[in-house]
Every structure is written in C-alpha cells, then in structure tokens.
Amino acid sequence: MDGLLPAIRLIFIHFSGGKMETTEKMPQRPSLLPGVDASKWPWWAIALALLGLAVSSLIVGSSNYRETFIYLLDGIATTLRITLLSFVFATILGLMTGLARVSKNVFFFNLATLYVEMIRGIPLIVLIIYIAFGVVPALVEILNGMGIPVSIRDWPMEVRAIVALAIGYGAYEGEVFRAGIQSISKGQMEAAKSLGMNYLQAMRFVILPQAVRRVLPPLGNDFISLLKDSSLVTVLAVNELTQLGRLRRASTFRFLETFNVVAFLYLSMTLLLSSAVRWLENKMKIQE
Amino acid sequence: MKKTLSLFSLIIILSLALAACGGGQATGGTGSGTAQEGLPDLGGKTITIAVENAYPPFNSIDEASGQGVGWDYDAVNEICKRINCVPDYKQAAWDGIFPAMAANEYDVLADGVTYTEERAQTVAFSIPYVTVGQVLLTRANETRDVETFKSDASALVGTQIGTTNAIVAESTFPDKSIQAFEDFGAAVLALISGDIDGVVIDNVTASGYMGENEGKLKIAGQITSDEQLAFVFPPGSDLVAPFNAALEAMKADGTLDSLNKKWGLTD
Numbered sequence: 113m114d115g116l117l118p119a120i121r122l123i124f125i126h127f128s129g130g131k132m133e134t135t136e137k138m139p140q141r142p143s144l145l146p147g148v149d150a151s152k153w154p155w156w157a158i159a160l161a162l163l164g165l166a167v168s169s170l171i172v173g174s175s176n177y178r179e180t181f182i183y184l185l186d187g188i189a190t191t192l193r194i195t196l197l198s199f200v201f202a203t204i205l206g207l208m209t210g211l212a213r214v215s216k217n218v219f220f221f222n223l224a225t226l227y228v229e230m231i232r233g234i235p236l237i238v239l240i241i242y243i244a245f246g247v248v249p250a251l252v253e254i255l256n257g258m259g260i261p262v263s264i265r266d267w268p269m270e271v272r273a274i275v276a277l278a279i280g281y282g283a284y285e286g287e288v289f290r291a292g293i294q295s296i297s298k299g300q301m302e303a304a305k306s307l308g309m310n311y312l313q314a315m316r317f318v319i320l321p322q323a324v325r326r327v328l329p330p331l332g333n334d335f336i337s338l339l340k341d342s343s344l345v346t347v348l349a350v351n352e353l354t355q356l357g358r359l360r361r362a363s364t365f366r367f368l369e370t371f372n373v374v375a376f377l378y379l380s381m382t383l384l385l386s387s388a389v390r391w392l393e394n395k396m397k398i399q400e
Numbered sequence: 401m402k403k404t405l406s407l408f409s410l411i412i413i414l415s416l417a418l419a420a421c422g423g424g425q426a427t428g429g430t431g432s433g434t435a436q437e438g439l440p441d442l443g444g445k446t447i448t449i450a451v452e453n454a455y456p457p458f459n460s461i462d463e464a465s466g467q468g469v470g471w472d473y474d475a476v477n478e479i480c481k482r483i484n485c486v487p488d489y490k491q492a493a494w495d496g497i498f499p500a501m502a503a504n505e506y507d508v509l510a511d512g513v514t515y516t517e518e519r520a521q522t523v524a525f526s527i528p529y530v531t532v533g534q535v536l537l538t539r540a541n542e543t544r545d546v547e548t549f550k551s552d553a554s555a556l557v558g559t560q561i562g563t564t565n566a567i568v569a570e571s572t573f574p575d576k577s578i579q580a581f582e583d584f585g586a587a588v589l590a591l592i593s594g595d596i597d598g599v600v601i602d603n604v605t606a607s608g609y610m611g612e613n614e615g616k617l618k619i620a621g622q623i624t625s626d627e628q629l630a631f632v633f634p635p636g637s638d639l640v641a642p643f644n645a646a647l648e649a650m651k652a653d654g655t656l657d658s659l660n661k662k663w664g665l666t667d
Contacts, residue, residue, distance in 0.1 A: 245593070249593040265594070269595065349561075349581045351577070359561060362495070365519075365522055
C-alpha cells in the first residue's frame with residue numbers, strides 16, 4: 113500500500129504536465145490510536161448522553177429529584193396522548209387542506225387558502241385560549257339554543273386543547289402536503305390520466321403515495337414540534353407535563369430540581385421520537 | 401461588508417431602544433421631600449413594586465382609565481408618602497413571583513399575599529395588614545354548598561396556581577382534581593361558562609369578581625378565616641422595618657381601617 117501512493121502521485125504529476133503544485137498533505141504525525149479519528153465522533157450525542165446520565169443519577173440518588181420524577185410521570189402520559197391525537201387530526205386536516213389547495217375547484221381552493229392564511233396568522237397560544245374560552249362555549253350555547261342538548265362538560269379542556277392544536281398545526285401540514293404533491297412531476301399525472309384514471313384515482317394511486325414519502329421528513333419534524341407546543345395547553349389548566357411541573361414548583365418552592373426534571377423528560381421524549389422518525393424515513397427511503 | 405456592518409449596528413440600536421422602552425406602568429407621585437414625624441426617611445428613593453394587575457380589589461386595571469387601581473396602589477402610595485419614597489409599579493406574573501422576589505428582582509411585592517411559614521423561608525414579610533378568609537365562589541344559581549361539593553364527584557373546583565387557595569382547595573377537596581389556572585380571571589371565566597362549578601378564592605377577591613360580574617356569581621360558603629395578608633420583600637431587605645413602621649402608624653391613626661373599608665377588605 114505504501115508503495116502505491118507515491119506511484120499514483122508520480123502518475124498524476126506526469127499527466128498534468130508536471131505543473132501540479134505541491135498541495136498534497138504534509139505527512140501526518142502517526143496518531144496514538146491508528147484507525148481512530150475522534151473528530152468524526154458524534155460529540156453532540158455523547159454530550160447529551162452524559163447530561164442524561166447526570167440527571168438520571170440525580171433522580172436515582174436524590175430524594176427530591178426522585179419524588180419530582182414520580183409526580184411528573186402522569187404528565188408524560190397526558191402530553192403523549194395530547195400530542196398523538198392532535199397530530200393524527202392535524203395530518204388528516206392537512207391532507208384535505210393540501211388537496212384543496214392544489215385543486216381547481218373554486219370553493220375548496222378558497223376555503224383552504226382562507227383557513228391556512230388565517231390560522232398561520234394567529235399565535236398558537238392565542239388560538240388555544242380563543243378556542244377553549246370563546247369558540248367552544250359559544251358553540252355549546254348555539255347548539256343548546258337550537259335544541260340540541262349538549263353540555264359544556266362534554267368538551268373537557270383536554271379535548272379543546274387537542275382540537276386547538278389540530279387546527280393550528282393542520283394549516284402547516286396543509287402547506288407541507290401541498291409542497292409534496294406539487295413536487296411530483298406533472299408527467300406522473302399525465303401518465304395516470306392517459307391510462308384512463310380520473311383525477312381522484314390518479315391522486316389516490318399514483319400521486320399521493322409518492323408525495324407522502326416525500327413529506328415524511330417535514331411531517332416528522334412537525335410532530336416533534338407539536339410535542340413541545342403541547343406545553344402551551346398549560347394555560348387551560350390541563351395536567352400535562354409543564355402544568356404538573358409548575359404545580360410542583362409552586363408547592364415545593366424548588367425551582368431548579370423541578371424544571372431540570374421537566375426539561376430532561378421533554379428532551380428524552382423528543383430525542384426518542386426523532387430517532388423513531390429517522391428510522392421510519394430510512395425504512396421508506398426513496399430508491400430513485 | 402460595510403452594508404452588513406451598518407445593518408448589524410441598526411439592529412443593535414433598535415434592540416437597545418426597545419429595551420429602554422420596557423418597564424413600569426404607573427409611577428406614584430414625586431416624593432414629598434420629608435417623611436412623617438417619627439418614621440424612617442428613605443430620602444425620596446425609588447422602589448419597584450411588583451403587582452399582578454389581575455387581582456381585584458388589590459390591584460387591577462381600571463376599564464375606564466386603563467390605569468392600575470386597587471388597595472395596593474392606595475396603600476403603597478400612602479406608605480411612601482409617610483416614609484418618603486417614590487413607588488415604581490411594575491406588572492409581574494404571579495407564577496414565578498416567589499423565585500423572582502427571592503432573587504431580588506423587585507423591592508416589594510404587593511398582591512394580597514398570604515403569610516405562610518414555608519414562604520417565609522425564602523422571602524421576607526411585613527406585618528400583616530388584614531386578615532381574610534377563603535370562600536367557595538360559585539355561579540348565582542348554584543344550590544350546592546361546600547359540604548355537598550365535597551361529596552359530589554361531578555362538582556369541579558378551580559383556583560389559581562401557586563396560591564394558598566390552591567393548597568386549601570387540595571386539602572378541602574382531597575378527592576377532586578383541582579384545576580389550577582394562570583390567574584383568577586381565567587378561573588372565573590371557566591366558572592361562568594360552566595367548565596367548573598366552584599373557585600376557591602379569598603373573600604375580598606370574590607367580592608371583587610362579583611362586582612365585575614353583576615348577578616352572575618355568589619359565595620357558597622366560607623372555608624377558612626385566618627389568612628394574614630402582608631407585603632413581600634426579598635430576604636434580608638432593609639425596607640421591611642420602614643414599611644412596618646408606616647403600617648403601624650396607619651393602624652394607629654385609622655388610615656388602614658378606612659382603606660380596608662374602602663376596598664371591601666373589611667365591612
């Protein structure tokens with residue numbers, strides 16, 4: 113091997129007419145551990161892992177941390193539940209919105225565009241408060257006025273939070289799906305139509321399967337973002353992770369312990385989910 | 401390079417200007433120049449007073465004038481007249497106010513704060529200026545009372561996060577999941593719309609909200625009657641003694657009594 117490199121160099125110099133500058137690397141000092149290149153290691157992951165190990169050992173070792181951790185475990189279930197349900201509804205809403213935004217139907221196109229522009233213009237926390245304290249009670253009153261016996265208790269705060277998050281994120285997913293659909297070359301639709309499919313069949317069998325694979329990265333991204341935005345529903349007094357953290361802090365006066373554990377739990381959830389999303393992406397990788 | 405540099409400096413100047421704009425709301429009048437006879441003189445010093453502005457009758461925003469009004473504003477203005485200081489009111493959120501006070505972020509917290517021994521370990525308190533009780537605030541057409549609430553599983557109770565009301569609610573209704581909102585405004589909103597059936601709240605604040613929502617609310621029952629309210633200071637603050645002296649003087653000449661009556665703290 114060692115004899116080959118100088119030979120290749122000579123060949124290069126010969127073929128470049130001898131004009132090759134001596135820009136080759138200076139001979140490296142032999143490394144302590146041959147074959148180990150520390151600059152290529154994922155230092156960010158190692159740092160995070162060490163941090164996680166530190167907090168875990170605190171949780172196991174210190175009674176304050178352990179009690180806080182046990183208290184906050186219920187919050188994890190609620191947070192995950194809210195995130196998953198909101199994301200499912202947001203994706204469905206987004207798919208419909210995306211399709212409407214590329215359709216030639218005047219009504220659907222305008223309705224979808226109105227929805228997207230309006231919802232993207234309102235901050236998520238304002239939307240959550242608006243829907244929970246304004247829209248839902250008004251809706252209940254209207255329905256009661258029309259004679260339909262609904263009680264506001266049928267819509268607990270958690271349900272309203274899920275609805276608000278779904279509506280808020282549906283607008284963004286709509287744009288994501290639209291981008292995915294529009295990224296499929298026109299030739300696909302033309303080919304599908306030439307095979308005798310109508311618009312809906314072409315969408316369902318040809319365009320959408322390809323588009324969905326394309327939008328998985330941004331969709332996964334939004335899922336993780338939604339996990340963190342679920343903390344906004346603390347303003348509705350829903351007992352998810354952030355709310356439990358605040359309650360704990362208020363009753364124990366221990367700020368650092370409580371929020372270290374809350375941050376640790378959120379980070380663990382998002383890192384787990386982002387690895388799951390990466391795995392899904394790899395599984396559905398486009399072999400083009 | 402020149403263009404990026406000028407853009408960068410423009411952004412810095414703008415952010416500095418914005419930072420300078422932030423700050424307090426109403427500032428009390430200018431210092432009178434001298435303190436009352438026999439009371440410590442702070443020499444016209446400006447002190448920052450943290451208020452929530454969401455807690456009538458202690459501090460709230462008057463709808464008509466847009467200014468902060470309430471017992472706290474009147475009382476602190478009166479105290480500062482007596483000990484020669486200038487109050488600078490700053491709006492702060494209730495959640496996180498105790499860590500903020502412990503970290504010396506404000507000189508005084510005036511928000512109808514109940515004295516508890518646990519809180520006294522992290523912050524300093526003045527002498528109490530009034531004793532209030534906690535009540536269960538309900539809609540006007542509510543037929544259940546406090547005892548019935550305890551046994552009725554469908555009766556939901558709310559309060560504000562991090563208050564002694566939350567602590568009392570947890571102990572009075574141990575079987576219920578207490579909904580802790582950001583502030584009492586949100587809790588009362590939930591009460592009126594039917595999301596919850598009762599709010600555990602100080603009796604004076606209950607009257608404050610009943611006044612704001614004529615005819616919609618009523619007090620269903622008394623829960624406690626021994627809450628001592630006081631001003632809060634950072635631990636080791638040197639304002640505690642002057643404030644206490646001023647409060648004693650106000651108690652002696654009846655000013656405190658008339659203030660309490662004016663804002664409905666006592667009958």
